[in-house]
Amino acid sequence: MGEFSRISSKHYSWTVLELLLVAFTCTFLIWCAQCLWRRRKLYKSASQVPGPFALPFIGCALYFLGSPYDIFSSIMMMFNKYPRIFKVWFGPRLFYAISDPKYFEILLPTCLRKEPLYDKARMIVGDGLFTALVPKWKKNRKMIAPTFNQKILDNFVEIFNEQAEMLVQQLQKYCGKGEFDVFHVISKCTLDTICESAMGVKVNAQTKNAEYTKWADRIMEIIFLRIFVFWYHYDNIFHMTNLSKECQEIIRNMKGFSGKVVREKKKAFEDKLKDIEYSNNGYFDNEPMKRKAFLDYLIEIRNDEKKGLSEEELEDEVNTFIIAGSDTTASTICFAFTMLGLHQDLQEKVYNEITEIIGHDRPVDPSDLPKLKYTERFIKETLRLFPIAGIIVRAVDEDVDIGDYIIPSGCSVVFGILRIQTDEKYWPNPFKFDPDRFLPDETAKRHPCTFVPFSYGPRNCIGPRYAMMVMKTILSHVLRRYKIHTSYQSVKDISLKANLVLRPKDGYKVFIELRKD
Numbered sequence: 467m468g469e470f471s472r473i474s475s476k477h478y479s480w481t482v483l484e485l486l487l488v489a490f491t492c493t494f495l496i497w498c499a500q501c502l503w504r505r506r507k508l509y510k511s512a513s514q515v516p517g518p519f520a521l522p523f524i525g526c527a528l529y530f531l532g533s534p535y536d537i538f539s540s541i542m543m544m545f546n547k548y549p550r551i552f553k554v555w556f557g558p559r560l561f562y563a564i565s566d567p568k569y570f571e572i573l574l575p576t577c578l579r580k581e582p583l584y585d586k587a588r589m590i591v592g593d594g595l596f597t598a599l600v601p602k603w604k605k606n607r608k609m610i611a612p613t614f615n616q617k618i619l620d621n622f623v624e625i626f627n628e629q630a631e632m633l634v635q636q637l638q639k640y641c642g643k644g645e646f647d648v649f650h651v652i653s654k655c656t657l658d659t660i661c662e663s664a665m666g667v668k669v670n671a672q673t674k675n676a677e678y679t680k681w682a683d684r685i686m687e688i689i690f691l692r693i694f695v696f697w698y699h700y701d702n703i704f705h706m707t708n709l710s711k712e713c714q715e716i717i718r719n720m721k722g723f724s725g726k727v728v729r730e731k732k733k734a735f736e737d738k739l740k741d742i743e744y745s746n747n748g749y750f751d752n753e754p755m756k757r758k759a760f761l762d763y764l765i766e767i768r769n770d771e772k773k774g775l776s777e778e779e780l781e782d783e784v785n786t787f788i789i790a791g792s793d794t795t796a797s798t799i800c801f802a803f804t805m806l807g808l809h810q811d812l813q814e815k816v817y818n819e820i821t822e823i824i825g826h827d828r829p830v831d832p833s834d835l836p837k838l839k840y841t842e843r844f845i846k847e848t849l850r851l852f853p854i855a856g857i858i859v860r861a862v863d864e865d866v867d868i869g870d871y872i873i874p875s876g877c878s879v880v881f882g883i884l885r886i887q888t889d890e891k892y893w894p895n896p897f898k899f900d901p902d903r904f905l906p907d908e909t910a911k912r913h914p915c916t917f918v919p920f921s922y923g924p925r926n927c928i929g930p931r932y933a934m935m936v937m938k939t940i941l942s943h944v945l946r947r948y949k950i951h952t953s954y955q956s957v958k959d960i961s962l963k964a965n966l967v968l969r970p971k972d973g974y975k976v977f978i979e980l981r982k983d
């Protein structure tokens with residue numbers, strides 16, 4: 467009897483375990499089958515497109531390990547290996563990477579939702595234009611776009627002049643002292659410029675060791691880590707790290723700063739609202755143009771139902787302008803400095819144009835800027851070879867027919883901007899720096915999507931005109947005082963790495979000397 471119960475209880479306990487195991491395995495298999503079935507369209511579509519080998523569960527994630535330089539090299543290697551289109555599995559997620567302007571032209575205006583990877587930027591820019599979901603983005607972009615009109619931008623040139631002159635003074639410390647990485651000097655200038663234009667507040671990054679600069683720098687590094695370090699994607703893991711604590715502290719500080727400015731300005735506006743007469747289209751007050759910031763205009767704008775942006779929305783938009791507008795412009799100026807150093811003959815052409823139009827001493831006038839045609843071509847050629855957003859990524863919400871393939875809903879598309887802009891097919895001798903590629907006749911010969919440093923379609927950058935004006939003003943001030951040199955020997959000598967924005971692996975190496983003429 468005892469022997470029987472022992473065997474039967476032993477037998478019984480094994481059966482339960484086995485049953486549990488079988489049940490678990492069946493559930494798992496059914497779940498896998500359901501997933502595969504639901505995603506059959508993705509797999510079928512992906513099977514028609516070439517791409518690197520993907521392992522089960524992790525896909526091609528192993529290709530994206532290593533330093534920002536390694537990650538960038540892997541991405542570029544794939545673009546070179548698979549011209550026009552390829553697929554990459556990142557865990558269970560399917561990405562199509564494209565580098566054909568015809569595909570850009572169809573997909574960029576159609577796929578307006580940002581890829582969820584961008585959500586990591588939400589911690590600082592919230593639901594601002596850059597990260598907003600499509601319905602909110604549509605509503606707010608329509609309201610905000612008029613604040614980037616030429617008349618308002620011209621008003622900012624005074625700020626650009628002041629900050630560029632301060633930059634010239636800061637650069638004096640480095641003059642004749644050998645090579646240095648110019649980024650930290652320039653980025654303080656562009657941060658001062660954008661903060662004053664966006665909020666109407668001086669953060670004095672150039673003159674004081676301002677805390678705000680450190681926060682802005684660090685938060686961009688943290689966003690980058692959250693995007694590229696796989697395990698930081700998971701909030702539960704990230705929130706256990708010291709990085710998360712540091713991040714929350716910085717966000718509290720930055721939001722505290724911009725929130726205070728927003729609240730004060732909004733209150734001041736509401737206090738005087740009764741005196742303001744809205745113009746017929748309901749946008750801006752009729753006060754004479756004194757120096758106003760984007761924030762002042764954003765507080766005044768109203769949608770068709772005469773509703774304005776909430777305090778939270780204002781804060782998100784201001785933080786978006788600062789994050790989207792400072793490092794991008796700084797990096798482009800630094801690349802332009804490097805190109806000026808590398809091409810002394812072209813530097814003379816830019817210098818001659820600036821002095822012919824603006825003269826040697828006076829500040830830049832808004833009316834000068836459109837006349838700086840060669841300088842503009844120089845900046846565009848810089849943006850061609852060094853587009854700050856080397857790639858952008860969008861989510862696909864409905865099947866899109868791109869002619870050769872159907873891009874299925876549920877996947878994401880990586881737009882290889884750098885790849886297109888350095889493709890020999892569209893840019894003969896692509897690594898030759900030649901601003902005349904942007905002469906009107908030359909531009910007319912090319913597909914519009916072969917040059918898209920500010921993206922393309924309705925969700926393109928809102929700030930190209932602002933950026934171009936700042937960059938021209940800064941170059942005008944700096945080049946009239948200094949000559950720029952670099953130890954880089956050629957464009958190809960500059961290895962790039964992925965960061966939130968494209969950066970040179972070895973820094974922006976320039977040295978400057980006083981101009982003698």
Ligand code: HEM
Pocket residue numbers: 595596597603607786787790791792794795798853854855858859919920921924925926927928929930932933
């Ligand atoms: C050289 C300078 C700049 C470059 C190369 C640049 C590039 C870009 C690119 C490529 C995008 C699209 C990103 C995507 O779709 O994933 C973008 C979006 C954006 N940029 Fe810029 N940008 C620059 C300067 C600025 C400036 C100065 C501002 C603001 C004053 C600004 C504000 C924005 C905003 C708000 C968006 C989001 C637009 C939307 O989704 O509607 N950018 N930028």
